[in-house]
Amino acid sequence: RDSFLSPPHVLMYTGVAANGLVSAWALAWGRRRYGAPAGLWLSGAGFLLAVAGAALDEWWHVNVGKDVNLWSPPHLVGLAGTVLIALGLVFAVAAHTRFARTHRWWAPRVILLFCLADLIHKSMVALDHYTLDAWGRTPDFYPFLLALFLPAILVTATRALGPGAATATAVIFTVQHVVILLVLRAFDMRIPTFTPIPILPALAIDLVVAAFPVPRYSALAPVLAGVALSLVLYTQEAAWMVWAVGRPWDLGRVAAAFPGVTLTAIGSAWVGWVLGALVASVAAGRPAGKTFGSRQSARATVAAALALVALGLAAAYRPSGAEPPASVAALGLAPDIGFDYRDAVFWEALLPDGWREPGAHHAYQEAIIDGHGIPLGPAWCARDEPGLARELATTRFALSINGEPVALAGYPRTRRRMRDGSRCEWVGVVATTPLPGFQELRYTAERDSLPPSSITVQLRVKEP
Template sequence: MNQNFTSTTLTDSRQAEATTVSRVIPTYVYATVFASLCIAVGLQWDISWHMSVGRDGLFSPPHILIYLGAVIAGLFSGIKVLRTSFWGSKEEKSQSIKFWGIFHGSLGAMFCVWGAFAMLTSAPFDDWWHNTYGLDVKILSPPHALLGLGMMMIQFGAMISVIAAQNKLGEKMDARTKSHLQWMYALSAGFLLVMVYTLVSEYFFLNMLHGVLTYQVAALMFPLFLISISFASPYKFGATKMALIYTFAMAAMVWIMPLFPAEPKLSPVFNYITRFQPFHFPILLIVPAVAIDYAIERWRHTNKWLLAGMLSLIFVIFFTPAQWYFSEILISETGRGWFFGRFSWPYFANPDYEFRFQFHPDSTSHGWDLIKGLLIAVGIGTLTSRVGLSWGNWMKQVKR
């Protein structure tokens, strides 16, 4: 009897804890993080779809998943904004941001609503664009630029929603709520990093990974996000967890996509395929992320410009050799196996391209050119690291 009583008590206690967490963390926060996941997965799937099938209409499965993310984020965030604006108490309104003199809501919810409008507006715009001008020559056509902006706004809104909840609760959180928010912060930041990488992925093609331009672009983009996330995180290893989520999300798509059949539907077909071709295997951002977390933990209160220079140097020193030598594995026979997925090749590309499994000589750096280029990368990274520190400091103070 005592055992049954104890079991019942434990079950009731766990249910009470779960209810408490759900009440403390608003539902729209969970919804926006899930929407960010839909966008990240849908984007990778869409790239694989274009590599394997070609353009296949507005309502292709990956497009539906991406727009589902927009609908979920917009719907849940919109309901939250409308409820606060028209039925919220004075206290709720005082704890929110006023917009257009009518609407009240959290900053994250506002970003998600704007992002959803941008994404859903881009859908018919993109369909009209293709019907009028044909296939895109470049990735960033006007409708794609609008779509990309909307996706980033939703993902940024999801991350801001989580960190605002963290900052607002502060030390009041119990262990279970803290654990939920910690991983939601890592997930939302990691999905945003997937999007950021995709935007600059044309500089990370396999045969370019021995060129200094790749590492200059990396120094321009990634310290900004790794440093801001680490600096704003109330938990240890914020950047490391962000990089882990990015790594797993990208790698999972590499492992899963080839399991499904696909064949080209749009000519010309130079490389006939029967399976989905995966996108890039993740770059080794986990290596500099660990080093950045340790550095920020130790020197957080150092002069910000000095700290930015140190963090930039750390990023270049840790990321460059790690990715440089890892790229040699990727381009070898080992990299062409199922794990790394570098057999991947679009149906519209010549499979006999001479630099498919070689580093392109025009994108290979040696000697002084390499050293000079990496010094420039440190300079670029110092500026973006300083912005990242300011951004992280701002995020630490967001409570609305």
């Protein structure tokens, strides 16, 4: 991001703030007068968590540096807060409307479908770089993440709203996703991939509930739903990797990962079955004890679901591998002027203030192995084209990687216009075979009238 107040951040935190104000009003004043539902306590807690994540994110960028993906502590804290907000709204709508008592009252059901579609959006955000570039989608961890999130949401929809709700939720998400892509493209912003689209997995869940003599409130339903989703998911995503991405998955890795992914899908579906049962109970004004047999059974079931959630999230932790610092030859440096400057290590918006000044400066950056290479060349920026040409005429660059110099004279240069109207020129050199781990890049800028300035970047390269 260019700044904390970038348009996506402003839009996101405006929504978070609106939720916080509504929750605070409902709990502090509206609850006494109108009986505001207790689900807003959950939304209020999510608001506080999201605010904490925003503050931590700003601190992280100032004191640590650029994080290449969502899987950093500040982002995960903020995402967890927004998930609690959505879940709180689901329970608040169910409790306030008691829609289950009136079969033809569709408005609350539609609202819940949109809330559940929002949870799918959040799960796609949690997929991070897998939704930014399909090249790096692995046959094991990527399906595992999908199996961790999607069944819980889709089975919740079916259990709380009936057969067809999972597919309806997926369709709503897909329509919203397409609209978001079009808006981002209209504003010339980077867009995520079109896939994964969860309509077929959702349809599989609905068909399992409709076709088999297993009612959606049976404990066997999440087992069959998890198996069906896993089969459809692997078929759909493997076909996409072959036909659209051109990077087929290794069948041996698929076979090795499939049992674990299926077990994850079953566990996630069971969590969704419990969550959907709770929503249905609230919507009917029925105590959870009656749904699960007794109050003790309800508490034990909810505790088991929470434990399963914690286990799944813990299993999702994958520390990135690290190799020793690489030689210049091992990084496969090559000329390239077609890269996206936002992927470049040397991006002015993310380097420390004052890096142009004489002296030594330091920065931390992250990059991910995505098949496109990592742009490593230095850059120089000015307010306009004449100013850039004037400053470059008296500026010379040098680059060393892990202490080994790089001959920059043999690489082309490319100029780009930034969002603020300024112009920048990059040396077009890209690492085509980056290795996971830490690499030290030392950039030096020498100007005729000033002492040299240098910036040492600790670059952490992560596996896909």
